[in-house]
Amino acid sequence: MLSYGNSSPQNLSPEQAVPLSQLANDELAKAVVAHPDRYAGLAVLPVGDPQAAVAESNRAVTTLGLRGVLLKGNYQNKFFDEPFFLPIFEAAATLDVPVYFHPSFIPQAVTSHYFESNQWSDVVTGILSSAGYGWHMDVGIQVIRMIASGIFDKLPGLKLISGHWGELVPLFLERLDDELTTYTDLQYPFSTYYRHNVYVTPSGILSAPQLQFMLAEMGADHLMYSIDYPYKQPETSGSFMDIADLTDEQRAQIAFGTATTLFKL
Numbered sequence: 001m002l003s004y005g006n007s008s009p010q011n012l013s014p015e016q017a018v019p020l021s022q023l024a025n026d027e028l029a030k031a032v033v034a035h036p037d038r039y040a041g042l043a044v045l046p047v048g049d050p051q052a053a054v055a056e057s058n059r060a061v062t063t064l065g066l067r068g069v070l071l072k073g074n075y076q077n078k079f080f081d082e083p084f085f086l087p088i089f090e091a092a093a094t095l096d097v098p099v100y101f102h103p104s105f106i107p108q109a110v111t112s113h114y115f116e117s118n119q120w121s122d123v124v125t126g127i128l129s130s131a132g133y134g135w136h137m138d139v140g141i142q143v144i145r146m147i148a149s150g151i152f153d154k155l156p157g158l159k160l161i162s163g164h165w166g167e168l169v170p171l172f173l174e175r176l177d178d179e180l181t182t183y184t185d186l187q188y189p190f191s192t193y194y195r196h197n198v199y200v201t202p203s204g205i206l207s208a209p210q211l212q213f214m215l216a217e218m219g220a221d222h223l224m225y226s227i228d229y230p231y232k233q234p235e236t237s238g239s240f241m242d243i244a245d246l247t248d249e250q251r252a253q254i255a256f257g258t259a260t261t262l263f264k265l
Contacts, residue, residue: 001226001263002028003042003070006104010047011075017046021056029064040263042070042100045088047080054091061095067263068097068161073104073135079142081149089151089158098159098199098262101142103135103167110134131231140167143198144176150186152193159262163203163226165210169194170217199224199262204232206240215246220253224262 009020021044028041043060045053060066069092071080078084080101092099111129128134143162152158162169173191180190200218202210204227214223227237234240241255259265 001042001067001259002031002039003100003102004028004044005070005102005231006072008044008070008072010044010072012046012048014046014049014052017048018052018056020044021046022059025056025060025064025066029060029066032065040265041066042068045069045071047071047075047085047088050085050087053088057088057091057095057097061097066097067265068092068100070100070102072102073106073139074142077107079145081142081145081151086151086154089155093155093158096157098161100161100163101139101167102163103131103139105130106134106138110138136164136167140169143167143169143194147190147193147197148180148184148186150184152197153187156197159197159199161199161201161224161262163201163228164205165202165207165214166198166200166218170200170214173217195219195222198222199258201226204228204234204237206234206236208244211244211246215250220246220250221258221261223254224258225255 004024009017009024011017012020024044028043032039032041043057043064043066045056047053057069060069074080075085080088089099106129111125111134115129115134116125140162143160146152146160173194176190180186186193195218199222200214201224206227225241227234236243241251244251246254
């Protein structure tokens, strides 16, 4: 599955983001068309203009044949649960394509508060606040906020994808149920939405214990294999699924079955 990740023009001003998103999606679609038996793609959206983002979603999926959309981080320090962005998710639900939440850089104030210290270098601060931990925490909170906002009661068919084994959230599903159920207006416990509407990938963190934990929490039909290429290229990329402690049915489901169904491949 091809996407632009953090090189996306998503967070530019709408005047720039709209034409650049169209160009990016056109180029992505060309790569898919050139290798249709190997690639599929996730569209870029100009989220600062939700109506333009809806139009581009429709074009990317129905005309270009892309299989979903990818959103990175947040937009101008606004999380995507804000009603301003609701049309984007309504369009995804209507088109029946998933939305992938990709990590991106967190606000400097958060970096300063949690990750800066005179006991280590700026390089360590940068790592801790980004790929080491910070941006996973941030995009995990993004998913938590989406569920807590009640968006899945409005759009029960909406599907989200969360990488890096769910960006820390699955570890706390039971805790979130215990703490939130009494105090929200959600129709179901928090974990019900997560297990039904969220799909999880390892994103190159090829850990057998994490695989087994996620299998127990989510089931094979909500897990998809991925290696986050080219950012991560683990030595076991080609062998992890072969040596994992899985049944043949689980192995097939995680390796390709979930993605085939979710992306309509």
